[in-house]
Amino acid sequence: MAQTPSSTELGISTTDRLASMAHKTIDRVKPKATRAELEVRDAATKTTEGAKRLQEQAVEAAEEGLSKARSYMSNNPLTTAGIAFAAGAVLGALIRR
Secondary structure, eight states, X not given: OOOXXXXXXXXXXXXHHHHHHHHHHHHHHHHHHHHHHHHHHHHXXXXXXXXXXXXXXXXXXXXXXXXXXXXXXXXXXXXXXXXXXXXXXXXXXXXXX
């Protein structure tokens, strides 16, 4: 009976074959992984930009509200003092309980 030589006898070890298969797989998957990475980075950039815009809008709205409150307090000092006194009285009553 004639035996065929094994791959080890031919000088190709199992480790070498597996390494070669792994390299081929990596080479085949690399373009898709690169594309996916770029899409994730793009989405992260857009999300960051959107968050910055929302932050700027929130700061502007807070500043506008504070400006309106200060203007009201300046134009109506007695009403402001009355509201502050009433709020203090209510808060004091709630804390005592």
